[in-house]
Every structure is written in C-alpha cells, then in structure tokens.
Amino acid sequence: MKYIVMSVMLVLFSCGVKNTTNTTNTAKSSEKITGSWCLFTMNGKEVSFDNKSTVLSLKIDEKGFSGFDSCNNFFGKFKKITNKEIEFGTTGSTMMACYEQTFNVQLYYELLSKVKYYKLEKGQLKLLDKDNKELLQYNRL
Numbered sequence: 001m002k003y004i005v006m007s008v009m010l011v012l013f014s015c016g017v018k019n020t021t022n023t024t025n026t027a028k029s030s031e032k033i034t035g036s037w038c039l040f041t042m043n044g045k046e047v048s049f050d051n052k053s054t055v056l057s058l059k060i061d062e063k064g065f066s067g068f069d070s071c072n073n074f075f076g077k078f079k080k081i082t083n084k085e086i087e088f089g090t091t092g093s094t095m096m097a098c099y100e101q102t103f104n105v106q107l108y109y110e111l112l113s114k115v116k117y118y119k120l121e122k123g124q125l126k127l128l129d130k131d132n133k134e135l136l137q138y139n140r141l
Contacts, residue, residue, distance in 0.1 A: 030081050033118060034060045037125050037138030042104075042111060044134065049103060056138060069105050071098035086118045086127070111135040 039047050039054040047054070049070055056067040065088065066075040072094040079087035091109060114135060117128040127136040 030060050030083055030086075032120060033058050033086075033125055036141040038141050039108075039136065040124070040139050041137040042108065042135070047103070054103065054108065055141065069093070069108060070103040071101050071105065072096050074109075084117055084119070086115060088112050088115060108136075 036055055036057045039056065041047060052068075052070040054068065054070050056065060058065050060081060063081065064075070064077045066073065068074070074091050074093040076091040077089045079089045081087075091112065112127075112135075114129045115127040116130045117132060119126050119128065123140060125138040125140070126134050127138075129135055
C-alpha cells in the first residue's frame with residue numbers, strides 16, 4: 001500500500017516537469033530506457049489529463065514493464081527488447097471504474113501493442129511502429 005501511494009504521488013506531481021536534457025542520439029543500450037516515463041503525446045497529439053497522468057515504467061533487467069494509465073495500474077513482459085527494438089507482450093491491468101475519464105485508454109493499449117522500435121531523442125523516449133512512425137512519446141520522470 002505504501003508503494004502504491006508513493007507511486008500515485010509521483011505520478012501526480014512529476015509528470016508536468018519536462019526533461020530538458022540536450023542529447024540527440026539513438027540509445028546504444030536498452031539499459032538507457034530503464035526507468036519511469038510520463039506520456040506526452042499519442043499519435044503526434046499532446047495528451048491532456050485531468051489531474052492524473054499516464055506513466056510507463058520499463059524494467060529492462062526484469063524483461064518487463066508496468067505503469068498507470070490515468071485510472072488503472074498495468075503490467076506485462078516484453079516480447080522483444082534489443083538496442084533498437086521493443087515489443088510489448090500481453091498487458092494485464094487492474095479493473096477500477098473510472099467514470100469521468102477523458103484519456104482514451106483503449107487507444108493507448110492499441111498503440112502500445114503496435115510498437116516495434118524505440119529511440120531516445122532530446123531526453124524523450126519515442127515508441128515507433130514497424131514503419132518507424134512515432135506512436136507514443138514520453139518524458140523521463
């Protein structure tokens with residue numbers, strides 16, 4: 001319970017901060033993407049939240065991921081993870097009822113399932129489809 005409260009507090013207070021790191025290179029190692037990321041854009045459109053943000057935590061050494069979709073916690077294992085490629089396996093989640101949610105959770109999971117590649121650019125994590133089209137963009141927490 002203590003960790004859930006701390007995670008929610010981190011989400012609520014950290015996602016508004018943009019990372020200003022000025023590095024422009026593709027990750028040389030998947031270890032560089034380990035950690036927590038706050039969703040910034042979906043399909044090229046900036047994401048707006050009502051007090052809660054979507055967070056993706058990548059645990060490369062455990063070959064898994066978890067996060068918070070603005071209502072429910074989610075988790076899963078990678079199908080594939082290399083220096084440039086990343087594929088998310090089946091995603092499980094809690095089943096909280098969120099009545100006034102404006103975030104399109106269904107689209108988020110659909111895009112996550114289409115991810116094939118990633119790159120780090122200007123301190124942001126960009127998840128790309130098989131044609132290298134940017135699907136999701138995150139800022140590091």
